[in-house]
Amino acid sequence: xxxxxxxxxxxxxxxxxxxxxxxxxxxxxxxxxxxxSSSASPSSKLFIGGLSWSVDEQSLKxxxxxxxxxxxxxxxYDKGSGRSRGFGFVDFAEEDDALSAKxxxxxxxxxxxxxxISFALERxxxxxxxxxxxxxSKRDRERVFx
DNA sequence: GGTGAGCGA
Numbered sequence: 001x002x003x004x005x006x007x008x009x010x011x012x013x014x015x016x017x018x019x020x021x022x023x024x025x026x027x028x029x030x031x032x033x034x035x036x037s038s039s040a041s042p043s044s045k046l047f048i049g050g051l052s053w054s055v056d057e058q059s060l061k062x063x064x065x066x067x068x069x070x071x072x073x074x075x076x077y078d079k080g081s082g083r084s085r086g087f088g089f090v091d092f093a094e095e096d097d098a099l100s101a102k103x104x105x106x107x108x109x110x111x112x113x114x115x116x117i118s119f120a121l122e123r124x125x126x127x128x129x130x131x132x133x134x135x136x137s138k139r140d141r142e143r144v145f146x
Numbered sequence: 147g148g149t150g151a152g153c154g155a
Contacts, residue, residue, distance in 0.1 A: 049150040076152050087150055116150065129151050 041119040044071075044098040049087040049116035051075070057088070059111075064090050067104060068097020089120050 048060065061073040075088035092098035098119075106117040123129045 047151065050148070051150095053147080074152060076150095078147095083147095085150085085152090086148065087152085089152060113148080116148095118150085121151065123152060 041121075042095060043119050044092045044095045045120035045122075046090045046092070046098055046102055047087070047118045047120040048090055049118070050114050051084070051086050051088055052111035052113045053084055053086055055084065055088070055111055060088055060090060063110060064092075064101050064105065067092075067101035069093035091120075 046064075051060070055075065057073045057075050060075065061070050064070050064073070069092065070090060071093045072091035073088065074090075076085040077083065078085055090098075090101070092101065102117045102119075105115055108115055121129055
């Protein structure tokens with residue numbers, strides 16, 4: 001359905017190119033993306049952020065087991081204090097269930113706090129994985145005072 | 147402490 005619109009757009013663009021130059025034009029796949037948000041990795045592991053400080057693995061599993069079979073649930077606890085860091089991971093038996101759970105629970109409130117769910121990235125071996133929404137380096141801010 | 151990335155085979 002949406003493809004027709006894209007094809008029409010492509011035809012218009014090619015028509016414009018006709019009177020100019022007949023080089024090999026190609027359409028970038030970036031413009032063909034549907035209304036899909038970022039983090040569309042094919043994985044059944046979910047990263048759960050924005051959790052309340054009082055949530056535990058049992059509560060999280062109980063909240064997500066209604067969408068499908070939960071294979072594994074893990075909460076990140078602070079090493080030293082023993083308290084939860086406010087985020088965790090949920091592994092579903094099927095990717096479809098994970099996608100449904102993410103779509104259903106992302107942005108919803110749990111224990112009074114809105115949840116932030118994304119597909120989990122496996123931790124890099126030999127070092128902590130660093131990922132951010134903006135992916136901006138803090139070192140880019142060089143203080144040039146004086 | 148709130149914009150996030152874990153553990154133990």
